[in-house]
Amino acid sequence: MKRKQLITFAACMVFSVGVLFSLYALSPFAAEIPRFSFERNFDSRIYLTNQAVVDLKVNSFYFAGTGNKTIYLGNWTGPFHLIQARVPGLDTTSMDVSVKDLKIPDDYRVFRMSVDSPYFFLSHGTLPGIFKGSLNRLEAKPFVSNGSPFFVDAEPISPTRIALKSLMKGLKVNELAVFEVDSPYFEFKPNVLEQQVDGIFCVDGTLQYDRELNRLVYLYAYRNEYIIMDTSLNVINRFHTIDPFAKANIKVANVKSQNYTTLASPPMKTNVQTWVSGNHLFVQSPLMAKNQEKVDFLQSTTIDVYDITKGKYLYTFYLKKYKDNYASMFAFLATAFWPSTIIIWSNTI
Amino acid sequence: MKKTIFLDIICLLFAVLFVYAAVSKFMAIDEFKAQISKSPLITHHEWWISWLIPLIEVVISALLFVPRTQLVALYAAFTLMFIFTIYIGFMLAFTPNLPCSCGGILSRMGWTEHLFFNIGFTLLAVAGVILHDRQKEQEMVALAI
Numbered sequence: 001m002k003r004k005q006l007i008t009f010a011a012c013m014v015f016s017v018g019v020l021f022s023l024y025a026l027s028p029f030a031a032e033i034p035r036f037s038f039e040r041n042f043d044s045r046i047y048l049t050n051q052a053v054v055d056l057k058v059n060s061f062y063f064a065g066t067g068n069k070t071i072y073l074g075n076w077t078g079p080f081h082l083i084q085a086r087v088p089g090l091d092t093t094s095m096d097v098s099v100k101d102l103k104i105p106d107d108y109r110v111f112r113m114s115v116d117s118p119y120f121f122l123s124h125g126t127l128p129g130i131f132k133g134s135l136n137r138l139e140a141k142p143f144v145s146n147g148s149p150f151f152v153d154a155e156p157i158s159p160t161r162i163a164l165k166s167l168m169k170g171l172k173v174n175e176l177a178v179f180e181v182d183s184p185y186f187e188f189k190p191n192v193l194e195q196q197v198d199g200i201f202c203v204d205g206t207l208q209y210d211r212e213l214n215r216l217v218y219l220y221a222y223r224n225e226y227i228i229m230d231t232s233l234n235v236i237n238r239f240h241t242i243d244p245f246a247k248a249n250i251k252v253a254n255v256k257s258q259n260y261t262t263l264a265s266p267p268m269k270t271n272v273q274t275w276v277s278g279n280h281l282f283v284q285s286p287l288m289a290k291n292q293e294k295v296d297f298l299q300s301t302t303i304d305v306y307d308i309t310k311g312k313y314l315y316t317f318y319l320k321k322y323k324d325n326y327a328s329m330f331a332f333l334a335t336a337f338w339p340s341t342i343i344i345w346s347n348t349i
Numbered sequence: 350m351k352k353t354i355f356l357d358i359i360c361l362l363f364a365v366l367f368v369y370a371a372v373s374k375f376m377a378i379d380e381f382k383a384q385i386s387k388s389p390l391i392t393h394h395e396w397w398i399s400w401l402i403p404l405i406e407v408v409i410s411a412l413l414f415v416p417r418t419q420l421v422a423l424y425a426a427f428t429l430m431f432i433f434t435i436y437i438g439f440m441l442a443f444t445p446n447l448p449c450s451c452g453g454i455l456s457r458m459g460w461t462e463h464l465f466f467n468i469g470f471t472l473l474a475v476a477g478v479i480l481h482d483r484q485k486e487q488e489m490v491a492l493a494i
Binding site: 255 | 376377378379380382383384386387389390391392393394395424427428431432435436439443475478479482
């Protein structure tokens with residue numbers, strides 16, 4: 001290669017790096033981590049230690065449920081695979097379930113396993129299908145014989161009842177619904193989720209059932225509110241998380257040429273993942289508070305704890321990184337063990 | 350004359366790639382805009398970037414077939430591919446969610462495949478420049494004789 005060519009190529013490369021660097025400098029990457037106007041309570045001084053560690057080898061496992069001294073793990077890429085880990089030693093047992101008369105769809109990664117011992121539920125919102133079986137026989141049958149409605153999220157409440165989040169066709173909004181084995185089978189509960197922007201993305205959140213209190217908890221992803229419901233999805237209380245975001249801060253784009261709606265610009269999440277156990281709601285928050293050490297914030301996952309019987313914020317603690325990875329998911333066992341908790345890490349690479 | 354054929358093939362490959370990518374972006378410009386706005390490097394700038402990129406792609410394709418501007422176009426193609434390559438590398442290394450917005454079947458490629466695809470095309474532009482200069486030299490020699 002000639003000198004002139006080398007110089008020109010070098011100039012082109014410098015120009016390219018310059019262009020990308022300006023994009024970078026203008027992007028949120030280069031911005032300081034914002035501190036939001038709320039304070040966390042670190043008085044609890046909870047420092048978790050790893051009491052037992054299981055190497056799951058792959059990063060496709062997720063928590064499917066907890067039982068009496070047991071943790072169940074489902075797997076996104078092996079939807080019929082189930083692992084049972086017993087505390088405190090975390091000795092694991094592998095199980096494979098079967099589903100009667102099921103043709104496995106191409107998008108089998110959508111399947112989600114949910115264990116409410118002695119039953120397990122396997123759900124797929126776009127198939128759509130919900131299958132139920134017992135952990136003793138490991139064979140699942142359709143939850144309701146005449147089919148399932150489409151849904152976004154499913155959370156078993158009892159062996160005969162499941163809470164769903166589904167798209168209401170006419171209004172094009174997501175609502176919660178009850179799905180059960182007896183008539184009327186499926187019924188929308190349209191007054192639970194409250195629309196702020198588009199009715200689909202703005203009501204995103206996590207749906208979890210608290211087996212000790214018999215309460216269903218829905219926590220919005222983009223605003224500081226969670227909803228407590230009874231087993232028929234009647235709203236008992238609407239409580240607030242500690243961050244100041246009452247309005248979902250998202251932008252939605254209508255793609256007219258392809259006729260669909262999508263999120264525009266990275267949305268501002270206020271709550272990432274949740275777990276309910278006893279009186280407690282555990283919330284992973286991506287927001288840094290006024291009184292938080294930046295190093296702690298960056299080196300760990302921040303978990304806020306709420307008392308869902310009173311709607312009160314209790315305290316915050318950290319899940320430290322393990323082998324330089326953040327916890328990809330967390331679960332808490334019955335309150336009897338708290339705070340001497342055992343954590344299974346399923347690390348993403 | 351063999352070298353000319355190689356150079357023509359390289360220019361043609363770039364033109365096909367760029368025109369295809371540009372047309373599929375223009376056909377669904379609102380979708381392209383929505384997709385790139387999700388990228389943390391681009392967000393808030395999508396309104397002009399979504400037009401500029403396909404425009405540059407079309408202009409480079411046209412300039413590749415004008416003998417006087419071919420060399421400039423090859424350098425420009427190199428620069429654009431190099432920008433895309435670093436962009437992908439950056440996104441792979443630093444962001445957990447990877448939105449894809451390459452247009453048409455190009456978006457079927459995974460991000461890692463895309464990285465190698467782009468490196469390939471970047472090197473192709475280098476080969477194009479070398480071939481172009483050699484050809485120029487031969488013409489000069491031919492003229493001198």
